[in-house]
Amino acid sequence: MSVAELKERHMAAAETVNSLKERLKQRRLLLLDTDVAGYARSQGQTRVSFGPTDLVCCRTLQGHTGKVYSLDWTPERNRIVSASQDGRLIVWNALTSQKTHAIKLPCAWVMTCAFSPSGQSVACGGLDSMCSIFNLNSQTDKDGNLPVSRMLSGHKGYVSSCQYVPDEDTHLITASGDQTCVLWDITTGLRTSVFGGEFQSGHTADVLSVSINESNSRMFISGSCDSTVRLWDTRVASRAVRTFHGHEGDVNAVKFFPDGHRFGTGSDDGTCRLFDIRTGHQLQEYNQQHDDNEAPHVTSIAFSTSGRLLFAGYTNGDCYVWDTLLAEVVLDLGKLQNSHDSRISCLGLSADGSALCTGSWDSNLKIWAFGGHRRVN
Numbered sequence: 001m002s003v004a005e006l007k008e009r010h011m012a013a014a015e016t017v018n019s020l021k022e023r024l025k026q027r028r029l030l031l032l033d034t035d036v037a038g039y040a041r042s043q044g045q046t047r048v049s050f051g052p053t054d055l056v057c058c059r060t061l062q063g064h065t066g067k068v069y070s071l072d073w074t075p076e077r078n079r080i081v082s083a084s085q086d087g088r089l090i091v092w093n094a095l096t097s098q099k100t101h102a103i104k105l106p107c108a109w110v111m112t113c114a115f116s117p118s119g120q121s122v123a124c125g126g127l128d129s130m131c132s133i134f135n136l137n138s139q140t141d142k143d144g145n146l147p148v149s150r151m152l153s154g155h156k157g158y159v160s161s162c163q164y165v166p167d168e169d170t171h172l173i174t175a176s177g178d179q180t181c182v183l184w185d186i187t188t189g190l191r192t193s194v195f196g197g198e199f200q201s202g203h204t205a206d207v208l209s210v211s212i213n214e215s216n217s218r219m220f221i222s223g224s225c226d227s228t229v230r231l232w233d234t235r236v237a238s239r240a241v242r243t244f245h246g247h248e249g250d251v252n253a254v255k256f257f258p259d260g261h262r263f264g265t266g267s268d269d270g271t272c273r274l275f276d277i278r279t280g281h282q283l284q285e286y287n288q289q290h291d292d293n294e295a296p297h298v299t300s301i302a303f304s305t306s307g308r309l310l311f312a313g314y315t316n317g318d319c320y321v322w323d324t325l326l327a328e329v330v331l332d333l334g335k336l337q338n339s340h341d342s343r344i345s346c347l348g349l350s351a352d353g354s355a356l357c358t359g360s361w362d363s364n365l366k367i368w369a370f371g372g373h374r375r376v377n
Helices: 003-031 036-042
Strands: 055-061 068-073 079-084 088-093 099-104 110-115 121-126 130-135 150-153 159-164 171-176 180-185 190-196 207-212 219-224 229-233 242-244 251-256 262-267 272-276 282-286 298-303 309-314 319-323 328-332 344-349 355-360 365-370
Touching (some): 068 355, 079 110, 079 365, 121 159, 130 159, 130 171, 171 207, 180 207, 219 251, 262 298, 262 309, 272 309, 309 344
Parallel strands (some): 068 110, 068 344, 110 159, 159 207, 207 251, 298 344
Antiparallel strands (some): 068 079, 079 088, 110 121, 180 190, 207 219, 219 229, 262 272, 298 309, 319 328, 344 355
């Protein structure tokens, strides 16, 4: 068979695949006779009462000299770890704004960071394709740097995301540009399971984000540049439990809903979406129309403790607070006083739901407290 014939057959196959994708998309739309917002309005649900006085910037954490890429809270809510283009991890006391640790990294090109459940260790990864673990109780070396306590090596592409398995300091899941996710045993430094890669049900492009189900830590989701989200069971690495379609751009952020039965996503297509893991259906799209038709990309998301609010950071510096029931924006932190000067690259809610932290390319982090010290519900 000639090269020309092969090219012709490849083009024909590609057209068939695209046609089938469009038919599947239309079929899914037909099955979705309503969405969460439509049903909520039919039941007389009213918009959640939430305004500028309900979320106030109470602290700005200054110390990084480069873009902030990632952040994470400890379970006890009073500490935050952040990763920056300046090649450092900083551990902050969120109550006093003081730095407790400034960790110089072996590789400056860091993309993600995470606190262990006990708060005794932090993990980070980036363009070196490694995941580095630091024990915060270790002694510093003669130069005052905290040594790496464990290097997790095995990915063949950059490490884009990492998260500790809930209630375990010994296991962690990473996502990578090599199209796989890996479950690690930190004690041995070895890979316990690899999700994707040579398996046909795996992602077909870089994996950008992971989220572990707090209600069932054997289940986790991953978002990818292939515009899909996949649900995995750590006991069955050979195939994804389910694949979720709908986005038309890279899926930059995934986060389980508080009840563990649903999850949210944020994408380069400018939308956030809510999916049900039991049915595989999309329940709601959160999309704010823009005058110039150029929707800013969603970089990061988080839910309130009840799930009624969805916080979403965008590349244009906006940070929307969505009413998840009615799919309406109730507040934009980007328009408030003391907001960030650049894109929101990461955000996270404290474990008790009392504060939101945002990180930005302006090199700062900001802590937003809920008015009257009330928890967000």
